[in-house]
Amino acid sequence: MTGISDSIGDTFKSYVYACVSCRAENISKAKIYLYGNKKNSSGKTELFSHRFIDLINSPNRFNQSFEILLYMISASLDLYGNAYLLVSRSKGVPDSFYFLPFNSTRIILSDDNKKITAYEYREGNRTYKIPAKDVIHFMIPSPDSNLTGKSLVSAFNFTLDIDYYQNLFQKMFYMNNASIGLILESPDNLNDEQFERLETKINQKYAGVDNSGKPLILEGGLKASSYKASVKDVEMLPARKMIRDEILAIMRVPKIILGVLEDVNYAGSKEAIKIFNDYTIRPFAKLCIESKFNMFLKQNYPGENLKLVMEYEFENDRALQLQAYEIYRKYNIASVDEIREMEGLSTISNE
Secondary structure: OOHHHHOHHHHOOHHHHHHHHHHHHHHOOOEEEEEEOOOOOOOOEEOOOOHHHHHHHOOOOOOOOHHHHHHHHHHHHHHHOEEEEEEEEEOOEEEEEEEEOHHHEEEEEOOOOOOEEEEEEEEOOEEEEEEHHHEEEEEOOEOOEOOOOOOOHHHOOOHHHHHHHHHHHHHHHHHOOOOOOEEEEOOOOOOHHHHHHHHHHHHHHHOOHHHOOOOOOOOOOOEEEEOOOOOOOOOHHHHHHHHHHHHHHHHOOOHHHHOOOOOOOHHHHHHHHHHHHHHHHHHHHHHHHHHHHHHHHHHHOOOOOOEEEEEOOHHHOHHHHHHHHHHHHHOOOOOHHHHHHHOOOOOHHHO
């Protein structure tokens, strides 16, 4: 990416912020299951007591939950393609997880650039060198590198620049009286002092939203004419929708998930949520997060054959279901009787 999009601080806004946050929130809803050595008829035994379970139940001294760590890992992956989790140890045994912000962390490669040997973390004026074995390095697989990942936002070309500039254009439009720009013509030449005085007077009296609608009073033969199109003339709304839809498509987030209700019906919204769960959240969690935790388990608990599984049962998420019902009623997507049928209740018309 180039231009404005070079700064994640500028791209992590608007629809991109909404999509990244939505994906991270859903990733953090994972139900964590740990399986170990002993096997039953199904080929695996769930463990309810283990040092790793204790670790994810209380990850660190900041009182951050494992759900918060999952949220930050997911957001960092979307924005940067990489996420780092520090493994703190006590007598060689993992006892804490700490999220390392991407912008404060860099990888250190071996002399032949084929292996990560350590990570360098900056905190204020201090720099810490962390052995590679003490960092879980999550990444979105990249065809360009075996050592670093490729972010989702890198898939955008100039979309995020356009989104940023459209927002900036609208902001400046309203800051500058929410009206079209003007050319002031004078019958006489103005010296520098007269020009600056006129410019200052115009800005003081007419610039800004608070001065919107004031009549422009000119004297000394000055004439005013417009020189640029209004927001309506450049069709800002269709352009904003086009950018929004492209961002949602690349981030693989359905409109209904963000509360965008264009062309929405009950069947379509239900299917969209199911597709989002099955083809966005679950594969992403399995590929980019679950697999790395399983590598960590293999390296730190040898011989125990531990396996972590992240399950997502969104259809049973009662809060999400009730929120959907509210949307269905507010926008008349489903009737009261239809919602009662979904809940297994008798319809009002039959009572």
